[in-house]
Amino acid sequence: MADDKLPWLETPLIWSRSISKAAGCNVYLKLENTQPSGSFKSRGLGNFLKARLAENAKHGNGKPTHFFCSSGGNAGLACVHAAVTLNSPATIVVPLSTSDYMIQKLRDAGAKDVIQIGKSWFEADQYLNETLLPKAREAGENAVYAPPFDHSDIWAGNATVVDEIARQLPEVDRHYPTTKSSSDHPIPDAIICSVGGGGLFNGIVQGIHSNYPSSPPHIIATETLGADSLSQSVQAGELVTLSAITSIATTLGARTVARQAWEAAMNKRIVTCTVLEDRDAVDACRRFADDERILVEPSCGVALAVCYTGRLREVLPHLTPSSRVVVVVCG
Secondary structure: OHHHOOOOOOOOEEEOHHHHHHHOOEEEEEEHHHOOOOOOHHHHHHHHHHHHHHHHHHHOOOOOEEEEEEOOOHHHHHHHHHHHHOOOOEEEEEOOOOOHHHHHHHHHHOOOEEEEOOOOHHHHHHHHHHHHHHHHHHOOOEEEEOOOOOOHHHHHHHOHHHHHHHHHHHHHHHHOOOOOOOOOOOOOOEEEEEOOOOHHHHHHHHHHHHHOOOOOOEEEEEEEOOOOHHHHHHHHOOOOOOOOOOOOOHHHOOOOOOHHHHHHHOOOOOEEEEEEOHHHHHHHHHHHHHHHOOOOOHHHHHHHHHHHOOHHHHHOOOOOOOOEEEEEEOO
C-alpha cells in the first residue's frame, strides 16, 4: 500500500577524525547523501507528496495525482523517487544548465517527463507554473505543484534531520574516540548546512526549536559566492533577488530564498550566514573524497569548506576541542 511507504530513511551520523583535526573540535557528519534520491530532499519532498496524496484520498475527485516539480536536479530526483514509491507520476522541469547526466538520472528514476527550459531554476519554475500546470489542469489532470523548498510540509520533512541528530548523537560518542567535555552534554554547539532556497535551513530551524528549545545550537548557513541570495538578503535587511546565478554550485541556485528562511536568518544570535568561493567548495569536495571516501557536489562541499578553511573558527571563536559541530552532508 502506498500509504505504508516512507520515501526517505534515517541516515547515519558519524564522527570524522580528519575533519575534526582540521576544525579543532569534534565534527560529526549527517550523511544525507545516503538518502534514496541521493540528497536530503527526499525528506521534504517525500513528506509533501504524502500529505497531498492523503488530502486527495480524503477530499479529492478520485483522479490520480500527477506531481510537477521544478528543480536544478536534486529536488527533481527526490520528487520522482517519492512519486514512484507512492505510485504516482511526476514531471520535472529543469533549466538549460542541467547536465545530460542529471536529466538521464531523472528519466531512469521513473519521471513521466523531463522538460529542459530557461537559463535558471527561476525561469524553469516560471514556465512550470505559468504554462505547464495550466495546460495539464485544462486537460483534466489533477496536477499538483511540488515546490522544491518553499512549503511548510517541506520544512517539516527536513526537520526530521534534527530529530535524528538529537537521538543519535549520545549513541555515536560510544563508538568513537571523541574529545569529550567533563559534563559530556550531548548537544551540538553548531549545525552547518548549505543554503539554496532555504528548505533545509528552515527545517533545521524548526527541528532545533523542537529538540533544543532551551539551548539551541548555532546554525551556520553557507552559500557560494554567486548563489548567495540569503546572505545578501540578511545584509540588505530585505529579500534580495539575484540578477543571475554565477556560481558553479547550480543546485544552490535560487535567486530568491524563501521568506521564512530570510526571517529566521535575521536572528543573528543563533544564525550566521557565511559565503565562500567556488574554489573553496571544490577543494572541500576533493579533501572530503580523500578523507572519507565520499564524493559530493560543490553545493554540499561549501558546508564542509567551513571546517576545512578555518571559517568555522572565524564564525565561532569560542569553540574548544570538546565542542561538537554537525555538518549536514546534504548530497
